[in-house]
Amino acid sequence: MGRISTKNEIYMDKSTMISSILTLYKAHRDSSLPLANLLIILNHIMWAWTEYNGKYRGCTWWSEKAYEQFLDTSNYKGLRHDHIVPRKELKEQVIRILEENCTYEELYEFLNTYLIGCIITSDEDRVFNSIGLKDTLGSELTAKNKWNRYKQANIKVMKINWSKM
Numbered sequence: 001m002g003r004i005s006t007k008n009e010i011y012m013d014k015s016t017m018i019s020s021i022l023t024l025y026k027a028h029r030d031s032s033l034p035l036a037n038l039l040i041i042l043n044h045i046m047w048a049w050t051e052y053n054g055k056y057r058g059c060t061w062w063s064e065k066a067y068e069q070f071l072d073t074s075n076y077k078g079l080r081h082d083h084i085v086p087r088k089e090l091k092e093q094v095i096r097i098l099e100e101n102c103t104y105e106e107l108y109e110f111l112n113t114y115l116i117g118c119i120i121t122s123d124e125d126r127v128f129n130s131i132g133l134k135d136t137l138g139s140e141l142t143a144k145n146k147w148n149r150y151k152q153a154n155i156k157v158m159k160i161n162w163s164k165m
Contacts, residue, residue, distance in 0.1 A: 012045070012048065014049065014052065014108070014111075015108075017045045017048065017049060017111075018104055018107050018108050018111070019104070020041060020045070021038070021041070021042060021045065021094070021098070021107060022098075022104060022107065024037065024038045024041055025038055025098045039091060042091055042094060043087065043091070046083065046087050046090060046091075046115060049111060049115045050081065050083060050115060050116065050117030051081065051117060053162070054162075055081050055117075056070075056076045056079060056081065056119055057162060058162055059081065059117050059118070059119050059160070060116075060117075060159055060160060060162075061084070061116060061117065061118035061119070061157050061158075061159060061160070062118065062119040062120075062157065062158055062160050063118065063119065063120045063121065063124055063150075063155050063156065063157050063158075064156045064157070064158055065120075065121050065123075065124060065155075065156075066079050066119045066120050066121050066124070067119070067158060067160065069121055070119075078121060078122045079119050079120070079121060079122070080119070080120050080121070080122060080124075080125045081117050081118075081119060082117065082118050082119070082120050082125065082128075083115070083116070083117060083118075084114075084116045084117070084118050084146055084147055084149065084150065085114045085115070085116070085137055085141060085146055086134070086135045086136060086137060086149075088135050088136075089135075089136065089137055089141060090114060090115060093110070093114070093141060094107070094110070094111075097110060113143055113146070114141065114143075114146055116146070118150070118157055120155060124153065124155050127153045127154075127155070128149060128153055131152060131153060133149045133152055133153065137149060138152055
């Protein structure tokens with residue numbers, strides 16, 4: 001998807017994203033909106049959240065191999081924007097906490113904690129497939145093990161400060 005310009009008609013800041021999820025869930029709970037509508041918007045928001053500062057340049061987390069490849073080639077070919085916790089699992093957890101009547105603050109904290117993008121190489125992406133962790137975290141979701149897939153795949157990550165570059 002890539003970073004959505006603030007001038008684009010579909011741009012939302014993170015506060016609006018949270019409010020939208022809560023409003024759509026309320027409409028679903030009140031039986032006036034099919035769950036599919038909420039899931040479509042939630043899917044869009046998951047991409048928009050992790051690409052908020054940029055799909056590649058601006059993304060805080062990079063695997064060491066992806067960053068080295070980017071420095072060597074100065075392009076994004078062969079790189080992937082991955083969600084460290086698979087979107088399928090995140091959607092299930094978001095629905096669960098919505099059903100528990102979470103507050104705006106609780107939903108924001110949950111998304112801010114677990115909805116994280118990381119740039120990886122195509123080869124690293126294939127490793128997730130080969131070890132059965134493409135669409136699953138492989139463990140219970142907690143703040144301590146949100147990087148479990150990366151540990152299991154032996155993908156080392158680094159935090160990039162784009163403002164200093």
